[in-house]
Amino acid sequence: MQITDARHTVNHMVHHQARLDTTFAALADVTRRGVLEQLRHADASISDLAQRFEMTLTGMKKHVTVLERAGLVITEKVGRVRTCRLGTHQLEEEAAWIARHQELWSARFDALDEMVEHLKHKEKTDVRNKRT
């Protein structure tokens, strides 16, 4: 691998990890998940969202900024109203990370099950051998 290729790969990995950090952090809040659920149905202004979640405008603005940085929400100001809609981030990398964890989790526990079965079988055989 050439140095430029290696540097590109490292850069890509760092960005990938930073994106996962930002997205998972954005999802780690019940209000922010609620805002996304709301925007799946219809666009909404920040004041609509503040009202719906019984929150100050400033509090809601902060949540929307976190979602915007994660690419989960896009906002647009028309006149005095800032409208929020779903961003283009489809959570593909996050879904893939979780799926991979689940897959390897199962593999790991299957291996442990097998080991337990093997030990049980061995114990039975040992007992039988002692009897004979």
Next chain:
Amino acid sequence: MQITDARHTVNHMVHHQARLDTTFAALADVTRRGVLEQLRHADASISDLAQRFEMTLTGMKKHVTVLERAGLVITEKVGRVRTCRLGTHQLEEEAAWIARHQELWSARFDALDEMVEHLKHKEKTDVRNKRT
């Protein structure tokens, strides 16, 4: 719905949301995700993990505590060594939340596409009608 049922449902929802908060926050860190990736292959002591991630013992302990609270890691102290292994939390609710977001995201964007197509078609027809 009886009051006890309703209370049960509300409790369930609050717990569900709190669990999502805790898990997504636990996943929002590159070292913690790295620890989980490591434990998918083999159990490890906290000092093994600290060494591998070039971190102080105290720093690693903090990360492991966050993972433990989220049910993603189980630790067991034997003598002076605390061993970490994968917890029983399989991230099912988190995967379901993301899958639902992706599904409704697509539905919302399909609806927008359809609206754009409809407007394009309408424009064409209008132009044609004006010409005749």
